[in-house]
Amino acid sequence: MTSNQLPVVLTEASLAAGNEEVVDGNVTVVNAMYQEFLGEDEIAQNALRSYYVDFYLSQALGGGFAQYVFTSGDRDGVDEYVREGLEEMGAAKHLELFNRSSETFDDLSEEDAEAYLDGDAEDEDGEPNEAVQKMESLDDEFESTLEEEDIIALNAAWLKGQEGLVVLPEAELEAHIAERVSKVADIEDRRAEAAEEALADAPDFEIIIRELCDVAGYELIKINSGDPNYEHDGGTVLAWHFTTDHGDFVMIEEEDEAFMINPENQEIIAAVEFEEDDEDYDFEDFDDDSADSAEAHESVKA
Numbered sequence: 001m002t003s004n005q006l007p008v009v010l011t012e013a014s015l016a017a018g019n020e021e022v023v024d025g026n027v028t029v030v031n032a033m034y035q036e037f038l039g040e041d042e043i044a045q046n047a048l049r050s051y052y053v054d055f056y057l058s059q060a061l062g063g064g065f066a067q068y069v070f071t072s073g074d075r076d077g078v079d080e081y082v083r084e085g086l087e088e089m090g091a092a093k094h095l096e097l098f099n100r101s102s103e104t105f106d107d108l109s110e111e112d113a114e115a116y117l118d119g120d121a122e123d124e125d126g127e128p129n130e131a132v133q134k135m136e137s138l139d140d141e142f143e144s145t146l147e148e149e150d151i152i153a154l155n156a157a158w159l160k161g162q163e164g165l166v167v168l169p170e171a172e173l174e175a176h177i178a179e180r181v182s183k184v185a186d187i188e189d190r191r192a193e194a195a196e197e198a199l200a201d202a203p204d205f206e207i208i209i210r211e212l213c214d215v216a217g218y219e220l221i222k223i224n225s226g227d228p229n230y231e232h233d234g235g236t237v238l239a240w241h242f243t244t245d246h247g248d249f250v251m252i253e254e255e256d257e258a259f260m261i262n263p264e265n266q267e268i269i270a271a272v273e274f275e276e277d278d279e280d281y282d283f284e285d286f287d288d289d290s291a292d293s294a295e296a297h298e299s300v301k302a
Contacts, residue, residue: 006044007164019156037190049085064139065101089158093149101138212260216270218244
């Protein structure tokens with residue numbers, strides 16, 4: 001099944017509600033597909049067009065075209081989805097304004113673009129920055145255009161009229177997405193790559209906690225909080241509270257060692273030694289009698 005044959009998917013509850021719920025329902029489905037590492041060619045293109053039109057709307061309302069630019073990153077793909085979506089759903093006035101805003105911003109000098117994104121309407125001499133003012137006037141125009149042309153209503157009506165629209169009970173959505181995921185040959189590679197990228201960006205305490213969970217064979221569910229006044233060995237230390245599939249634990253660092261401790265009885269469940277090399281950690285299992293009792297068990301945003 002090619003990308004242009006994939007159907008838009010909505011739940012029965014969202015379809016039966018108002019316009020905003022219909023649009024939000026599509027956003028929820030697309031987010032769920034992204035979270036399962038489906039690519040844009042594995043999601044209905046019209047679902048993505050609706051999704052990014054709503055993204056544009058929320059950003060423009062939150063902080064004008066500047067916020068849309070700032071949050072979009074590489075705009076080429078997003079701009080295309082927005083343009084196509086606005087055109088398909090009949091939002092001609094918004095499409096014309098979007099094109100003018102895009103062209104005007106892209107024509108700004110680097111200094112003027114930075115000033116607009118920073119919200120600086122005046123130059124260093126206190127004089128009005130005409131280029132920034134022009135962009136801000138387009139932001140004001142967005143508000144008036146929205147009164148004339150309701151993007152949410154147009155978006156919802158367009159979604160409801162999709163050919164081949166799939167409408168599912170809420171309880172069946174997860175299974176529907178799982179079936180799509182099962183047909184992706186390299187899904188495990190995608191998951192591994194995403195996990196590696198997430199770990200690379202993780203703070204040191206999270207890296208240590210994940211390593212401890214791996215040593216213990218526990219699955220990390222979430223990191224809850226840091227406690228700078230945790231009582232340990234007659235003093236107070238910084239401890240990180242976290243939840244696993246086997247309950248709640250704390251992580252404590254001592255020089256070149258870190259421990260996973262059961263807060264109820266202070267039993268050390270797992271321990272690691274690490275050597276700090278620049279900003280990276282090299283871990284080794286901590287081998288002493290206190291760790292011998294560790295049980296062996298199985299070790300994710302518009």
